[in-house]
Amino acid sequence: MAAGRSMEWVKGVKGVILDMCGVLYDSGEGGGQPIPGSVEAIERLMGSGLIVRFCTNETQNTREKFVQKLQRMGFNISVSHVFSPAPALLRILRERGLQPHLLVHDDLMAEFDGVEMTSPNCVVIGDAADRFSYQNLNEAFGVLIGLEKPILFSLGQGRYYKETDGLKLDVGGFMKALEYACDVQAEVVGKPSAEFFQSVLRDMDLQPHEVVMVGDDLVNDVGGAQRCGMRGVQVRTGKYRPSDEQHPSVKADAHMDDLAAAVDAILISDL
Known part of the structure; x- marks a missing residue:
């Protein structure tokens, strides 16, 4: 379920940038595990015609090995779409x-x-x-x-x-x-650097107002994206804490229970 300013955040969306750890999966022993519903959510999003990119601050692996780990979890993600x-x-x-x-x-x-x-x-x-x-x-x-x-x-x-x-x-x-x-x-x-986000936008060939960033980190994912002119949505998974919803300076455009719920809202609006 969404909570936030309104469902205005889904209007006119042409592209989606996704954080990875805490949104797609939780890391841990054995490489971690997918968050329930996230594999299927990515499949639906990638098949929707929207432009999708992945933006991570992962620095415990090379980008290639990191993507291989996610592919073993069942995510259909290519290295060229991942920015680290x-x-x-x-x-x-x-x-x-x-x-x-x-x-x-x-x-x-x-x-x-x-x-x-x-x-x-x-x-x-x-x-x-x-x-x-x-x-x-x-x-x-x-x-x-x-x-x-x-x-x-x-x-x-x-x-x-x-x-x-x-x-x-x-x-x-x-x-x-x-x-x-x-x-x-x-x-x-990396996030929340404006230059880092702008490099992703250039690759997508989209304007900031056409893109939604979905992340679990209110300050670095949501706040960083909003400062670049994008909409920012926080999921209640990963490092999310209830106090994030009363943050004094960063206000997400919406809070969603998980990635699957965020993708549902985006795709319904795209019909």
Whole structure:
């Protein structure tokens, strides 16, 4: 069921951008599991004629391995339709001639094959999970504090995410620690960066007002999309918490029980 401003959010929709973890599936042991009804919802949405893209801050896997995991869950998703922070960051590093010091998950390292890192002039952090030790954070701090003009990239800025056994600390807290220690502001690559959302819109060849973003993160998914001129819908799955519906500054265009309910509303409006 929807709660929010009205059903105006479904009018004139030509494209849909979907968050993944917490919307399509919950991560966890064995790769995670689909949220009930989400596989079928994606099938219906992909067959509707609407333009569909997937936008994730996943940084514990390469995009290819991440998509393979979802395909094993039953999702019919292609790599070219998935936008994630690491490929976007690689473009930035090339354009600016930067050599990174990496504090990322071991399974993401393959994304950086061939990237020069011998004399790092920036630091990149992602959801490094167990690699967020004091030693590794202090090493990243040492690189930043030694630079005349420190540059810190963060692959997303989420506070937490949901796995099957509960909420887990995300990269945002570690990003804030380095920002504070080094008196630097991180450049966020991924949601809620306007540049990241705009790259998805360009690929869709649609205007912001024609697109709905569906996510479980009120601030980064919904708020980020709304600041770009899109409509933002929050599902009550994943990291959703009831207090989100009384957030002081971010108001979703609608709240839906899950992805299946959101897709129902979108497709009914498209008839």
